[in-house]
Amino acid sequence: MERYKIIKEVGDGTFGSVWRAINKQTGEIVAIKKMKRKYYSWEECINLREVKSLRKMNHPNIVKLKEVIRENDILYFVFEYMECNLYQLIKDRGKLFSEAEVRNWCFQVFQALAYMHQRGYFHRDLKPENLLVTKDLIKVADFGLARETCSQPPYTEYVSTRWYRAPEVLLQSSSYNSAVDMWAMGAIMAELFTLRPLFPGSSEADEIYKICSVIGSPNQNSWADGLQLANVIKYQFPQFTSVHLSVLIPSASGDAINLISSLCSWDPSKRPTAQEALQHPFFQTCFYIPPSLRSRVTAPRTPPTVGTRESLEQKSARRFSGTLSNTKPGSCIPSAKANASITAGVQRKLNMDHQGANNDGKSTKSFAKHPRYQPPARNGPTSIYASKGSRGAVAVAVADTAEKLGQLTLNSGKPLRQQQVGSQSMKAIWWNGNDLVRPHVVPPGRSYSRKVAG
Numbered sequence: 001m002e003r004y005k006i007i008k009e010v011g012d013g014t015f016g017s018v019w020r021a022i023n024k025q026t027g028e029i030v031a032i033k034k035m036k037r038k039y040y041s042w043e044e045c046i047n048l049r050e051v052k053s054l055r056k057m058n059h060p061n062i063v064k065l066k067e068v069i070r071e072n073d074i075l076y077f078v079f080e081y082m083e084c085n086l087y088q089l090i091k092d093r094g095k096l097f098s099e100a101e102v103r104n105w106c107f108q109v110f111q112a113l114a115y116m117h118q119r120g121y122f123h124r125d126l127k128p129e130n131l132l133v134t135k136d137l138i139k140v141a142d143f144g145l146a147r148e149t150c151s152q153p154p155y156t157e158y159v160s161t162r163w164y165r166a167p168e169v170l171l172q173s174s175s176y177n178s179a180v181d182m183w184a185m186g187a188i189m190a191e192l193f194t195l196r197p198l199f200p201g202s203s204e205a206d207e208i209y210k211i212c213s214v215i216g217s218p219n220q221n222s223w224a225d226g227l228q229l230a231n232v233i234k235y236q237f238p239q240f241t242s243v244h245l246s247v248l249i250p251s252a253s254g255d256a257i258n259l260i261s262s263l264c265s266w267d268p269s270k271r272p273t274a275q276e277a278l279q280h281p282f283f284q285t286c287f288y289i290p291p292s293l294r295s296r297v298t299a300p301r302t303p304p305t306v307g308t309r310e311s312l313e314q315k316s317a318r319r320f321s322g323t324l325s326n327t328k329p330g331s332c333i334p335s336a337k338a339n340a341s342i343t344a345g346v347q348r349k350l351n352m353d354h355q356g357a358n359n360d361g362k363s364t365k366s367f368a369k370h371p372r373y374q375p376p377a378r379n380g381p382t383s384i385y386a387s388k389g390s391r392g393a394v395a396v397a398v399a400d401t402a403e404k405l406g407q408l409t410l411n412s413g414k415p416l417r418q419q420q421v422g423s424q425s426m427k428a429i430w431w432n433g434n435d436l437v438r439p440h441v442v443p444p445g446r447s448y449s450r451k452v453a454g
């Protein structure tokens, strides 16, 4: 570790604290994640999911793991450095993001997911904190929970952040798949438009309650397997009809609403795959720049992985630059120096090789089945967070969920009991006499807690 000079702490997660550091030999800025628990053997380290999955991934929208160092039983991951995470951008944002910004970020993330899912991995803990941003470039980080698709269920020890957790996981399915990442992306996309979480559940039961209140309760048609899962744990869904998402996300176009709606489908098999999402009309103006072409252009002018057709046509001289029309050329590109690989060092380190794997085998679906939606008036949200609470990560075994969910017997339209919903204030937000108060009409001055432990 003496090759690095630690500059400052930039993140504190469940499993590690992350530090900005500089490689004294190359001048490269890196992020070093120092794991909280001790590792007494090298075998323990190389068997970690984060190592096993990340070392196989080589994609411009997946954060690069450069080195793994074990020193005095402490494990350090050295990553390429990114300026901030998406949650920080959302939190500090005074006005809504433009649809072009949302599109650009989501297109990149779906490319990363398509790559990862095709290779037989799924992330399982996608959330704004795990999407790292440098200018227009976004990368998926934190593979601590990543799973191989072909690994054997049941996945009992699964933990993830509640607000982005897919319903099949909440209902304790033991054989979920990469569709859990697609659900999370629907919730994240919506949050990018409104700057507020779409399903801010204060407990696992409240999470399902909030999902029902937005997308409507599931039935035999929409999710027969889900009814069975609920039956097993003796859970009764609260009865709600769906709200059109355009009411909750008024600034989003019809295409965006359509994509979010299909991502947030109860039935995992009805969600688009990442590859299918990339084909959605919402991304019609985007084009993909294959990695092989990206390396041909001069680095400072090359944005990440996405561009617009318009810019492609107009700027044929920069044919493969993929510069977004709203992108400052070169604004998001790390310098060649910053990309220099680390060749020196005395500590034991892991070689990051990259291998392919399996397909996730999901069937191809058409978007034609989703009714096209008429865009609503574009009149921004009624309020944004007055303040945001701390946002902890979770390490919550789901073992107690059956008990918690099983205790619930919810009648149509009736509020959850206070202890089931969470705090009194949460109840006040969610129940207003005869009518359910939707999550996006939080009274001014009210803040959500981003604590998400289940």
Ligand SMILES: Nc1ncnc2c1ncn2[C@@H]1O[C@H](COP(=O)(O)OP(=O)(O)OP(=O)(O)O)[C@@H](O)[C@H]1O
Pocket (backbone or CB within 6 Å): 010, 011, 012, 013, 014, 015, 016, 017, 018, 031, 033, 063, 079, 080, 081, 082, 083, 084, 085, 129, 130, 132, 141, 142, 143, 144, 392, 393, 394
């Ligand atoms: N490569 C990076 N560059 C800059 N900041 C980073 C990088 N990796 C992580 N961070 C920051 O550190 C935070 C925590 O990192 P990470 O999610 O990897 O830790 P964790 O312990 O696995 O967290 P979690 O509690 O979400 O499981 C991130 O949200 C981000 O703000």
